Amino acid sequence: MLNNLNRRDIQIMGALFIIVVCLRLYFTLTTAHFAPDAYFQVRMVEHITEYSVPMTQDELFAGGRTMLFSPFFHYLLAILAWIVSLSMVLKIMPQLFIAVLPVIVYIIVRTITERYDAALFGGIMASFIPIIYAELLFSVSPLTLAVPLVFFTLFIFVHIERKLYDFQFVLLIAALSLLHPSAVFLIIGLLGYLVVSYLEGIKLENSEMELILFSTFLFLWIQFLIYKRAFLEHGIINFLQQNMPPEIASGVFGLSFANALISIGILPLILGVFCMYSYLFRIKNKYVYLYVSLCFGVGVLVLLQLVQPAIGFIYLGVSLTILSGIAYAQFLDYLKKTKFIPYERMIIGSIYIMLIVSMLIPSLSYARDAQENTVQPPLYDALLWIRSNTPPESVILAPPEEGYLISSIAERKIVADKMFILVPDARKRVQDIDRMYSTQFPIEAVNLFDKYDINYILFSTAALRRYGITTIAYHNQDCIQQVFAEKDVKVYRSRCQLSVV
Amino acid sequence: MGIACAVFFGLLAWRTLIGNPQMPGIYSYVHLSGFSLSLSLRLILIAVSSATVGLVYRLLALKGSPRYQWFAGLIFIIAPSTIVLSALFSPYGVALLLIALSLNLVHTRLKSIALLPLIGMLWIDWVSLICSMIITGSYMLYVEKKCLLRTAPVFAGLAIAGIIKNLPYALEHAPKSLFLKEIFSDLGGLYGLGLFMSILAVIGIILSWPYKKKLVGAYASILAIVIMSIWSTIGLLYLSPIVTLFAAYALVYFWEREWNLPFIRFLTLAVIIYGILFSGIAVMNTIAEMPPSTEVIESVQWLKNHPFYSDDIVLSHPEKGFWIGYGATSFITYHDPAYNKKLNITQEIFASRDFKKTIQLLESNNISIIWIDSEMKNGQVWTSENEGLLYLFTDPRFLKVYDTNDIEIWRLK
Numbered sequence: 001m002l003n004n005l006n007r008r009d010i011q012i013m014g015a016l017f018i019i020v021v022c023l024r025l026y027f028t029l030t031t032a033h034f035a036p037d038a039y040f041q042v043r044m045v046e047h048i049t050e051y052s053v054p055m056t057q058d059e060l061f062a063g064g065r066t067m068l069f070s071p072f073f074h075y076l077l078a079i080l081a082w083i084v085s086l087s088m089v090l091k092i093m094p095q096l097f098i099a100v101l102p103v104i105v106y107i108i109v110r111t112i113t114e115r116y117d118a119a120l121f122g123g124i125m126a127s128f129i130p131i132i133y134a135e136l137l138f139s140v141s142p143l144t145l146a147v148p149l150v151f152f153t154l155f156i157f158v159h160i161e162r163k164l165y166d167f168q169f170v171l172l173i174a175a176l177s178l179l180h181p182s183a184v185f186l187i188i189g190l191l192g193y194l195v196v197s198y199l200e201g202i203k204l205e206n207s208e209m210e211l212i213l214f215s216t217f218l219f220l221w222i223q224f225l226i227y228k229r230a231f232l233e234h235g236i237i238n239f240l241q242q243n244m245p246p247e248i249a250s251g252v253f254g255l256s257f258a259n260a261l262i263s264i265g266i267l268p269l270i271l272g273v274f275c276m277y278s279y280l281f282r283i284k285n286k287y288v289y290l291y292v293s294l295c296f297g298v299g300v301l302v303l304l305q306l307v308q309p310a311i312g313f314i315y316l317g318v319s320l321t322i323l324s325g326i327a328y329a330q331f332l333d334y335l336k337k338t339k340f341i342p343y344e345r346m347i348i349g350s351i352y353i354m355l356i357v358s359m360l361i362p363s364l365s366y367a368r369d370a371q372e373n374t375v376q377p378p379l380y381d382a383l384l385w386i387r388s389n390t391p392p393e394s395v396i397l398a399p400p401e402e403g404y405l406i407s408s409i410a411e412r413k414i415v416a417d418k419m420f421i422l423v424p425d426a427r428k429r430v431q432d433i434d435r436m437y438s439t440q441f442p443i444e445a446v447n448l449f450d451k452y453d454i455n456y457i458l459f460s461t462a463a464l465r466r467y468g469i470t471t472i473a474y475h476n477q478d479c480i481q482q483v484f485a486e487k488d489v490k491v492y493r494s495r496c497q498l499s500v501v
Numbered sequence: 502m503g504i505a506c507a508v509f510f511g512l513l514a515w516r517t518l519i520g521n522p523q524m525p526g527i528y529s530y531v532h533l534s535g536f537s538l539s540l541s542l543r544l545i546l547i548a549v550s551s552a553t554v555g556l557v558y559r560l561l562a563l564k565g566s567p568r569y570q571w572f573a574g575l576i577f578i579i580a581p582s583t584i585v586l587s588a589l590f591s592p593y594g595v596a597l598l599l600i601a602l603s604l605n606l607v608h609t610r611l612k613s614i615a616l617l618p619l620i621g622m623l624w625i626d627w628v629s630l631i632c633s634m635i636i637t638g639s640y641m642l643y644v645e646k647k648c649l650l651r652t653a654p655v656f657a658g659l660a661i662a663g664i665i666k667n668l669p670y671a672l673e674h675a676p677k678s679l680f681l682k683e684i685f686s687d688l689g690g691l692y693g694l695g696l697f698m699s700i701l702a703v704i705g706i707i708l709s710w711p712y713k714k715k716l717v718g719a720y721a722s723i724l725a726i727v728i729m730s731i732w733s734t735i736g737l738l739y740l741s742p743i744v745t746l747f748a749a750y751a752l753v754y755f756w757e758r759e760w761n762l763p764f765i766r767f768l769t770l771a772v773i774i775y776g777i778l779f780s781g782i783a784v785m786n787t788i789a790e791m792p793p794s795t796e797v798i799e800s801v802q803w804l805k806n807h808p809f810y811s812d813d814i815v816l817s818h819p820e821k822g823f824w825i826g827y828g829a830t831s832f833i834t835y836h837d838p839a840y841n842k843k844l845n846i847t848q849e850i851f852a853s854r855d856f857k858k859t860i861q862l863l864e865s866n867n868i869s870i871i872w873i874d875s876e877m878k879n880g881q882v883w884t885s886e887n888e889g890l891l892y893l894f895t896d897p898r899f900l901k902v903y904d905t906n907d908i909e910i911w912r913l914k
Binding site (some may be wrong): 149160166167169170205206207210211213214217220221224225228231232235 | 687
């Protein structure tokens with residue numbers, strides 16, 4: 001199919017890519033820092049850049065812990081960082097990766113519908129999926145590469161009979177297996193495709209069966225090699241929920257319909273559901289079933305709270321934009337059969353206005369919010385102060401949301417962050433952090449400080465939001481000393497010790 | 502047979518080379534009383550496992566194509582349960598040998614006494630007896646239905662004999678974890694199945710579905726043994742050979758079918774074979790590093806040979822009970838009829854920092870020796886130096902009588 005693209009296609013795809021890259025780079029290059037969660041990835045990339053091997057033991061975690069993660073993305077960025085500066089790689093590369101997504105959606109819709117306008121519509125929609133701006137703008141996430149690759153692999157799967165596509169498919173599956181566990185959606189999509197095709201009485205090609213079999217076994221095997229210990233320690237369900245304590249999991253796995261609507265966009269939801277209905281009950285097209293089954297698979301996993309809704313919505317959003325492109329083509333065909341054909345331009349215009357209202361505006365709004373949630377100067381200054389003015393072996397108390405920042409920027413030990421895999425006392429740690437911030441009793445707090453050898457307490461807007469307090473209740477004790485203050489961000493030093501009299 | 506011997510001897514060599522020639526496993530030591538830990542005992546285990554492989558291979562030759570025989574034989578050898586039984590001293594290895602012998606006898610002139618070897622199950626447990634009846638029954642259903650009808654009274658007789666003999670449900674009662682974890686060896690189950698082998702077996706069942714009338718016994722036996730395994734994971738040892746057969750069926754199918762993408766065929770088969778091998782090697786690694794160590798056995802032998810302590814009751818973690826029982830008298834083992842009561846006492850003593858109460862508990866239970874290893878000190882019982890009973894060891898009434906290679910034996914004066 002790629003060979004069949006004409007000049008017009010290439011111009012449209014180029015334009016889509018450039019628009020998305022420019023928009024995303026505008027946000028990232030005008031922002032000094034990343035989102036707090038990004039600093040985990042930053043630290044892993046830095047480690048690979050320095051030592052050429054992934055970090056397996058986290059020394060900056062009080063009590064130590066074993067790290068398990070899929071390292072492909074971090075290696076890729078680390079290799080690029082040997083050529084260009086790391087800060088540029090971290091800011092630019094993820095945006096370039098994710099900007100390929102509208103191009104891939106364009107190609108997929110163009111292949112299925114054989115229409116420019118539908119492909120362009122799908123491509124534009126994929127350029128402005130709100131959740132992608134909310135989650136993948138400042139996060140340096142492996143998902144920026146995993147999401148386009150998953151959909152590109154599905155495209156390759158459909159056209160496997162072409163020369164060298166089998167080789168590309170193998171490379172893509174291997175890369176995805178080492179990139180992010182969410183690539184399991186690809187396997188679910190393929191297996192779902194098998195089931196839906198069987199139910200619809202469509203005969204699958206031998207090559208399709210072979211690819212499904214291969215990708216399932218390879219993906220399972222690689223995940224098992226990487227995460228075997230986590231499976232053993234936590235069990236399958238708890239592993240899927242990343243061993244998150246309920247206090248954190250309720251926020252991360254919480255699901256709201258309104259949030260889903262805004263995150264994905266109302267237009268792709270409506271058009272996507274229409275397309276599903278149409279292809280499941282009226283028209284048979286096995287290639288569309290690939291995306292339908294992906295939608296079902298992701299939807300079920302999100303509903304069962306086995307996958308973070310944010311990640312699920314990203315995949316769901318892209319699948320629905322593909323289906324929307326197909327639905328758009330169907331709609332235009334139908335329009336030609338009606339008396340509304342003289343108003344075609346007006347109708348198309350109103351659809352695009354809806355697209356702007358339901359997708360472009362929320363995307364920009366989410367991008368602004370994400371920008372505001374990046375690390376801001378007072379907090380960044382506090383972290384730099386900690387790095388320069390505290391002993392290297394110090395343990396810093398911070399809410400789990402800021403754990404990555406402490407270990408990455410301040411380079412000091414933490415009690416907990418948002419990665420709980422292979423942390424046996426994860427819930428206890430989070431509860432202890434909550435108590436240390438919210439308790440009114442200095443003795444209780446000091447007792448817990450002793451437990452984790454805590455020397456410094458970081459109080460920032462994250463603590464303010466999480467605990468609804470303006471300062472720690474015991475800050476005026478003699479043994480607690482405020483050593484840094486800038487706006488809402490404070491650092492306290494604790495010299496308190498409990499002794500038996 | 503050659504490959505089987507190589508795998509089983511390889512495991513023995515592996516464990517010996519890393520400096521631990523002792524018999525691995527907790528339950529090995531239940532059945533070891535009266536045996537000395539000699540090399541000949543290990544060789545007998547390997548001989549039993551190799552004989553089982555030989556009999557299974559012979560059976561496959563009777564009923565399958567040479568390729569199927571070859572694949573099924575290899576998968577059976579590398580199956581986690583086969584490897585485990587070749588290394589652990591357990592009656593279940595013999596049980597599988599007897600079942601294989603019984604199935605082989607069906608194809609000989611001695612058909613009428615084919616079920617005779619199953620009498621041996623009456624000295625093991627209900628799980629083994631029922632599983633052996635299920636396997637032989639389903640095999641006879643596969644070979645010749647009339648044969649099954651003739652053997653029904655024998656099965657009834659065996660069941661009655663089991664009731665009269667008051668067989669235990671299972672000989673091994675280690676505290677159970679999540680069934681999902683136990684069912685797959687890759688997730689930590691000692692007697693579990695290989696993950697890839699199980700996936701292949703599911704595919705094998707789907708592929709063999711057109712022959713469902715002929716294979717109904719095999720499907721039913723899988724279902725029955727899986728249900729039994731929920732109550733005792735020993736059942737998984739008997740499930741493994743059946744799973745192996747279906748896994749081999751799927752593998753042969755993938756091998757022989759015409760692939761549109763030869764490149765993908767090669768890679769898929771490579772991934773499947775690596776996956777199966779990986780499970781087997783992971784189990785070999787687990788067994789090679791499995792306790793007890795030489796130091797543990799030496800400390801127990803020291804107690805056994807000591808002129809004053811050889812008859813004393815020794816307190817330790819229940820997991821060490823059978824090892825201690827190999828040379829001395831352990832206060833608690835997993836097989837103890839009063840296990841729960843003794844577990845409470847053990848936990849109370851280990852956690853207590855109250856000297857009077859601890860002494861009272863030790864004396865009232867006639868415990869005079871306490872056996873501790875580094876595992877107990879590092880999380881299994883205690884997490885810090887001065888926790889619970891460890892704090893009380895500073896009192897002069899406790900005397901350390903043995904301290905070698907992280908194993909301490911304390912005596913109450």
